[in-house]
Amino acid sequence: MKLRVNSDPLAFASDELSILEANSLRRKIHSVGSAPGTQIVVDGKSLLHFASNNYLGLATDPRVIEASIEASRKWGTGAGSARLITGSTALHDELESRLAAFKQQEGALLFSSGYLANLGTIAALTDENDEIFSDQLNHASIVDGSRLSKASVRIYRHADADHLSELLAASCARRKLVVTDSVFSMDGDVAPLDQIASLCDELGAILMVDEAHATGVVGPRGCGLVASLGLEHRVHIVMGTLSKSLASSGGFIAGSSTLIELLRNKARSFIFDTAMPAPVAAAALCSLSILEREPELAERTRANATRLASGIDSAAPSAAIVPILVGEADRAQRLSRSLHDEGIMVPAIRPPSVPHGASRLRATVMATHSAEHIDSFIDAFNRVFVKE
Numbered sequence: 001m002k003l004r005v006n007s008d009p010l011a012f013a014s015d016e017l018s019i020l021e022a023n024s025l026r027r028k029i030h031s032v033g034s035a036p037g038t039q040i041v042v043d044g045k046s047l048l049h050f051a052s053n054n055y056l057g058l059a060t061d062p063r064v065i066e067a068s069i070e071a072s073r074k075w076g077t078g079a080g081s082a083r084l085i086t087g088s089t090a091l092h093d094e095l096e097s098r099l100a101a102f103k104q105q106e107g108a109l110l111f112s113s114g115y116l117a118n119l120g121t122i123a124a125l126t127d128e129n130d131e132i133f134s135d136q137l138n139h140a141s142i143v144d145g146s147r148l149s150k151a152s153v154r155i156y157r158h159a160d161a162d163h164l165s166e167l168l169a170a171s172c173a174r175r176k177l178v179v180t181d182s183v184f185s186m187d188g189d190v191a192p193l194d195q196i197a198s199l200c201d202e203l204g205a206i207l208m209v210d211e212a213h214a215t216g217v218v219g220p221r222g223c224g225l226v227a228s229l230g231l232e233h234r235v236h237i238v239m240g241t242l243s244k245s246l247a248s249s250g251g252f253i254a255g256s257s258t259l260i261e262l263l264r265n266k267a268r269s270f271i272f273d274t275a276m277p278a279p280v281a282a283a284a285l286c287s288l289s290i291l292e293r294e295p296e297l298a299e300r301t302r303a304n305a306t307r308l309a310s311g312i313d314s315a316a317p318s319a320a321i322v323p324i325l326v327g328e329a330d331r332a333q334r335l336s337r338s339l340h341d342e343g344i345m346v347p348a349i350r351p352p353s354v355p356h357g358a359s360r361l362r363a364t365v366m367a368t369h370s371a372e373h374i375d376s377f378i379d380a381f382n383r384v385f386v387k388e
């Protein structure tokens with residue numbers, strides 16, 4: 001028998017990578033040699049860390065670490081199956097009720113990530129009879145959840161309630177789902193939630209808000225934008241993640257008991273996904289307790305962001321994210337490298353995370369940054385920018 005010699009069916013992969021490389025869009029994963037504190041060792045070099053969403057600095061807090069070790073001893077490291085098959089621990093139940101109380105909602109449901117929370121929830125609530133109204137700059141997990149749902153998707157201009165109003169008024173879909181980030185992940189600005197909630201009331205739309213970057217940072221005790229504006233009864237679905245301020249991993253949906261019960265029965269990314277490991281739940285639970293006892297962590301994070309932004313003449317930030325727009329991807333990458341040489345880790349954010357021509361540095365602060373850390377960033381940034 002003759003051996004068939006085909007050309008490599010995966011040959012396109014190296015072609016695609018070459019194109020990414022040529023456009024300064026090829027991504028690399030750096031090798032990290034330390035825990036993600038305010039200092040981090042990357043590729044063997046110690047850097048001041050301005051790239052993490054571990055906003056409260058709790059991922060290296062000894063209390064959080066201890067809580068996860070203890071849970072590991074008591075409950076083991078892996079959950080072994082989905083919660084609907086093998087049940088879940090008292091830790092999972094407690095974390096859900098504490099998250100519900102934190103968000104001032106009746107109930108909450110855990111998912112293995114924020115990405116999966118958005119994916120499963122949007123797809124469980126809408127189908128081809130429905131319409132989803134989505135901010136132009138919403139997180140990729142909302143975009144992907146909307147695609148998965150088969151509903152028609154209407155994109156409204158970023159933070160533009162008037163545009164949303166026009167689109168909503170023209171809709172005769174069975175269900176209308178409006179979904180928005182509260183703090184936008186790449187721009188760090190906030191959605192006009194008051195106006196959006198009024199529109200949804202008026203036009204009978206469901207309102208879902210992604211609080212990934214607001215949780216732990218915005219509002220009293222870091223309760224998020226929804227509760228800090230007193231909108232907890234007008235936002236039907238509050239999504240959050242445990243992977244940022246809460247220093248762990250996983251996501252959650254908070255809302256009415258009926259909504260949570262429906263998601264437990266219908267959200268495929270909940271049903272067919274192994275439960276979050278107990279040590280992961282324990283870390284988030286401990287972070288939440290620390291935040292409740294030390295609400296100044298949220299204030300300190302916001303104050304650090306304000307200090308950093310004012311030092312580089314950037315607009316006043318709403319949360320912990322300070323975007324520095326530079327335009328082209330290669331320039332963003334060059335600036336990020338120069339800052340790396342100055343001992344600062346700050347990522348270049350390039351397409352597809354942001355539109356072409358809108359590449360940027362995205363600096364994020366932590367509650368644990370000292371004034372000196374922030375000032376080192378400002379000095380290095382100003383030195384590098386002048387040289388450009």
Ligand SMILES: *Cc1c(COP(=O)(O)O)cnc(C)c1O
Nearest residue numbers: 113114115139185212241243250
């Ligand atoms: C990070 C993020 C998510 C996803 O959360 P993970 O827990 O990291 O999967 C969802 N939405 C927004 C706005 C985010 O920034």
